[in-house]
Amino acid sequence: MLQSHLFTKTRKETPKDEVSKNALLLIQAGFVHKEMAGVYSYLPLGLRVFNKICNIIREEVEAIGGQEVFLTVLQDKAVWEKTGRWNDELVDNWFKTESKYGGQQYGLGSTHEEPLTALVKDYIQSYRDLPMAIYQIQTKFRDEKRPKSGIMRGREFVMKDLYSFSRTEEEHAIFYEKAKQAYINIFKRIGLGERTHFTFASGGTFSKYSHEFQTESESGEDTIYVDPKSGLAVNKEVLNDEVLKDLGLSRESLIEKKAVEVGNIFSLGTRFSEPFELVYSDEKGEKKPVIMGGYGIGPGRLMGVVVETLGDEKGIVWPSSIAPFHVHLLRLGDKKEVIEASEKTLALLQNAGVEVLYDDRNVSAGEKFADSDLMGIPVRFVVSDRMVALGKIEVKSRKTGEVTSIDNSSLSMEYLNQLRGL
Numbered sequence: 001m002l003q004s005h006l007f008t009k010t011r012k013e014t015p016k017d018e019v020s021k022n023a024l025l026l027i028q029a030g031f032v033h034k035e036m037a038g039v040y041s042y043l044p045l046g047l048r049v050f051n052k053i054c055n056i057i058r059e060e061v062e063a064i065g066g067q068e069v070f071l072t073v074l075q076d077k078a079v080w081e082k083t084g085r086w087n088d089e090l091v092d093n094w095f096k097t098e099s100k101y102g103g104q105q106y107g108l109g110s111t112h113e114e115p116l117t118a119l120v121k122d123y124i125q126s127y128r129d130l131p132m133a134i135y136q137i138q139t140k141f142r143d144e145k146r147p148k149s150g151i152m153r154g155r156e157f158v159m160k161d162l163y164s165f166s167r168t169e170e171e172h173a174i175f176y177e178k179a180k181q182a183y184i185n186i187f188k189r190i191g192l193g194e195r196t197h198f199t200f201a202s203g204g205t206f207s208k209y210s211h212e213f214q215t216e217s218e219s220g221e222d223t224i225y226v227d228p229k230s231g232l233a234v235n236k237e238v239l240n241d242e243v244l245k246d247l248g249l250s251r252e253s254l255i256e257k258k259a260v261e262v263g264n265i266f267s268l269g270t271r272f273s274e275p276f277e278l279v280y281s282d283e284k285g286e287k288k289p290v291i292m293g294g295y296g297i298g299p300g301r302l303m304g305v306v307v308e309t310l311g312d313e314k315g316i317v318w319p320s321s322i323a324p325f326h327v328h329l330l331r332l333g334d335k336k337e338v339i340e341a342s343e344k345t346l347a348l349l350q351n352a353g354v355e356v357l358y359d360d361r362n363v364s365a366g367e368k369f370a371d372s373d374l375m376g377i378p379v380r381f382v383v384s385d386r387m388v389a390l391g392k393i394e395v396k397s398r399k400t401g402e403v404t405s406i407d408n409s410s411l412s413m414e415y416l417n418q419l420r421g422l
């Protein structure tokens with residue numbers, strides 16, 4: 001992609017009405033646009049990152065058998081009344097709306113347990129229909145009290161929500177473990193593996209604990225206690241002597257950290273299948289309630305956490321797995337030889353499947369370098385007068401700052417694959 005064609009521009013100044021690092025950098029670099037507090041639109045660069053995150057999630061969820069659907073945002077009041085959760089006292093973050101023709105009330109989906117349970121009732125009859133898992137990557141609305149964390153806490157945001165349906169507790173436990181592993185893979189592939197902890201959090205009627213995936217970050221709104229040996233963590237909300245004993249942890253060895261919840265997995269038991277009478281008939285023809293689990297991840301929140309935790313004083317630092325482009329190609333000056341060498345390199349990279357943002361603008365080298373640091377593309381190629389004379393390209397790593405040079409005519413397949421993150 002030609003940078004001169006990109007309709008977004010980087011901003012010299014940071015936006016005045018933002019406090020969070022992720023929103024400041026993402027707006028300044030032209031990845032997102034703020035519509036209102038807690039409401040952000042994704043622009044071409046931001047959308048590329050967002051889609052890559054969603055695809056990693058999709059691959060891992062499909063690998064454990066998840067089938068993708070896309071439910072509606074408009075939700076039926078009657079369906080929510082079945083569990084009592086239409087009530088604003090019970091669910092305090094509802095956005096609701098109504099039709100001007102006849103006044104029918106709708107909920108704007110904040111989660112989808114109720115509608116999905118009602119939906120699968122049409123398809124689950126016998127033990128042969130189970131187990132199964134259904135997911136979507138879709139917009140949610142929540143009237144969050146303090147939307148001050150940029151894209152990490154939106155009033156409108158996208159969630160990957162997966163729901164599992166099993167015949168027995170044992171079958172549920174097997175899927176739950178698979179989902180946990182899939183989540184571990186996702187955070188690792190997105191570059192957050194090392195700082196993300198499997199965390200014990202409050203459960204519900206059907207399980208003692210739920211589990212959160214918490215990423216260490218100063219920007220976090222949660223406090224967790226990490227056991228350095230195992231990497232396991234406990235959310236402050238549930239930390240007490242009984243829990244410590246349960247998990248075989250000692251209070252002295254735990255380290256307090258601020259963290260952001262990036263994912264949550266939950267055993268739901270029959271909490272939803274009972275009110276909806278979601279049952280199946282077993283081998284003997286007996287009716288049994290379906291055992292459910294719910295598993296959420298916020299791709300936008302993940303993108304924000306990457307900016308918060310991996311960025312530096314110069315700007316964003318994307319891991320290559322989710323970077324908007326693999327290579328930022330900077331042409332310095334507009335001499336014929338430089339333009340030719342740049343375009344040759346661009347073609348070579350693109351033919352090898354490397355995604356390139358080509359800075360073909362006629363602006364100063366200083367401006368190109370600053371923009372490139374701000375945008376955070378992992379590898380920078382610089383084609384300049386001096387380098388062309390040497391028959392070389394300068395290569396700089398955004399993460400380490402390390403500078404090397406390569407021959408502009410001999411990019412090995414191995415090197416090209418490395419650029420693509422393969």
Ligand code: ATP
Pocket residue numbers: 142144151152153154155156157158159261262263264296297298299300301302
């Ligand atoms: P929190 O306690 O941080 O509000 P939650 O417990 O409400 O999170 P869940 O309902 O479990 O979150 O949602 C699943 C996932 O969706 C979260 O782990 C997070 O990644 C993401 N998420 C939740 N709320 C938001 C939001 N307002 N903006 C962006 N992502 C969100």
Ligand code: MG
Pocket residue numbers: none
């Ligand atoms: Mg919440």
